Amino acid sequence: MIIAETNRLIISEFTTEDAPFYLKLVNTPHWIKYIGDINLKTLEQAVNALKEGNINSYKNNGFGFYKLQLKDNNLKPIGTCGLVKRDSLDDVDIGFAMLPEYERKGFGYESSLEILKLAKRKFNLKRIVAITLPNNKGSIALLEN
DSSP: OEEEEOSSEEEEEOOGGGHHHHHHHHTSHHIIIIIOOOOOOSHHHHHHHHIIIIIHHHHHHSOOEEEEEETTTTTOEEEEEEEEOOTTOSSEEEEEEEOGGGTTSSHHHHHHHHHHHHHHHTSOOSOEEOOOOTTOHHHHHHHHO
16 A cells, blocks of 8 residues: 655555565665664565564554555565564664665655645644664764654
């Protein structure tokens, strides 16, 4: 299901059919370095992770992480951006990740702005937080913008 659109992106809910892309994304060097190795090695594990994580979050919270697809490239999936309610935080957290070849091209910023609009308008969230590692200069710069 499409959640939103930007000039260059379609933002939609993940489905279990996205397991091959999700498996690739969570095993990229920057995901592992900055988010952590979540030990997904098979398509079956990726399907289960999507069901238990993102898809479950849509049902329980009304929001979650979304798939980012390029409008001008046959809707090729390039990353994720969305909202998560973590047990360790009082507020909802925004996050994002791109395949390496799509980093530093403005897609994180573009999708984050749209997700923040949705957080306010659709999900009625009053406050959004973000966490990142002190050495993740790209995410820090994006969050400061």
